[in-house]
Amino acid sequence: MFYFRTGSDQKEALAASWGVEAMAITAISAALGLGRLIALPFAGPLSDKLGRRISTAIGSASYAIYLIGLALAFNAGTNGGYQIAYICAIVGGIANSFLDTGIYPAVGEIIYKAPGVATMGIKFFIAIAQMMLPFVLGATVATTAAGLTSYNMLFYVCGIAYIVLLVLVMIFPLPDADQMAAGKKEADRQSETYTFLLRIHRHDPDRFHLHRYFPAVAELCTELCKRKCRLG
Numbered sequence: 001m002f003y004f005r006t007g008s009d010q011k012e013a014l015a016a017s018w019g020v021e022a023m024a025i026t027a028i029s030a031a032l033g034l035g036r037l038i039a040l041p042f043a044g045p046l047s048d049k050l051g052r053r054i055s056t057a058i059g060s061a062s063y064a065i066y067l068i069g070l071a072l073a074f075n076a077g078t079n080g081g082y083q084i085a086y087i088c089a090i091v092g093g094i095a096n097s098f099l100d101t102g103i104y105p106a107v108g109e110i111i112y113k114a115p116g117v118a119t120m121g122i123k124f125f126i127a128i129a130q131m132m133l134p135f136v137l138g139a140t141v142a143t144t145a146a147g148l149t150s151y152n153m154l155f156y157v158c159g160i161a162y163i164v165l166l167v168l169v170m171i172f173p174l175p176d177a178d179q180m181a182a183g184k185k186e187a188d189r190q191s192e193t194y195t196f197l198l199r200i201h202r203h204d205p206d207r208f209h210l211h212r213y214f215p216a217v218a219e220l221c222t223e224l225c226k227r228k229c230r231l232g
Contacts, residue, residue, distance in 0.1 A: 018085075019078040028082075028089045035093020043094075047101040052109070053174045055102030060166040062095030068159035071152040106174055 015022040047055035069088035073081045104122065111118040140154040 014074075017074070017077050018082040020082050024082065028085050031086050031089035032093040032096070035090035035095075036097050037093070038090070039094040039097035043097040043101045047098075047105065051174070052102045052106035053169055055098050056106065056169050057102075057166055059095045059097075059099030059102055060162045060169060062091050062098065064159045064162040064166070066092035066095055066159075067155045067162065071155035071159070074150065074152055074155075109174075 011022045011025045014025050018024075043055065066088045069091070070085055073085035073088060075081070076084055104119065107118040107122055108115045111121075136154060137151060140157070141151060
């Protein structure tokens with residue numbers, strides 16, 4: 001949507017509204033890629049360590065800030081509108097990275113029997129959304145008092161949609177949360193089965209088991225009994 005909003009027919013109008021040169025609008029588009037590059041090194045590891053829920057929640061919250069912030073930036077005009085838009089564009093790039101590292105693995109874990117179908121399904125819905133975008137833009141377009149074309153309503157609606165998505169992600173179960181819970185229960189059950197007689201050193205990598213020495217202890221006791229009998 002932002003690329004559409006800052007197209008060639010909108011650059012001049014935005015530049016005049018923000019009090020900057022037309023080429024400065026291109027820098028905001030580049031800020032999306034900058035934000036993505038900033039988040040890429042740690043978005044994936046955080047998704048693996050903290051889970052898909054946290055990664056998707058961060059991405060949804062960031063996208064909500066990005067979209068609503070852009071709408072506010074368009075309204076701000078020369079009162080810091082360009083700076084707000086640039087910061088929001090970086091946040092949008094970060095959101096994109098976190099959603100990619102959260103949604104793709106989560107859908108693959110949900111449809112684990114056919115991961116290829118999961119990826120194709122995501123691409124399918126993206127294509128459907130791109131096909132519907134021009135119609136939605138046409139339905140939400142408005143004209144400001146200054147005579148400029150405004151799509152702020154769509155930005156607000158999409159921002160609210162991401163907030164709703166954030167709430168749903170935090171409420172509904174995800175595969176990684178279920179697996180972590182099941183793994184914790186299994187680990188607790190297994191730890192209870194290790195008694196002191198079977199494992200006397202919990203952190204020994206060789207699993208020093210006492211039962212290995214039962215035959216030697218029994219033989220030693222027998223030998224001591226024989227010697228005691230002889231001395232008696």
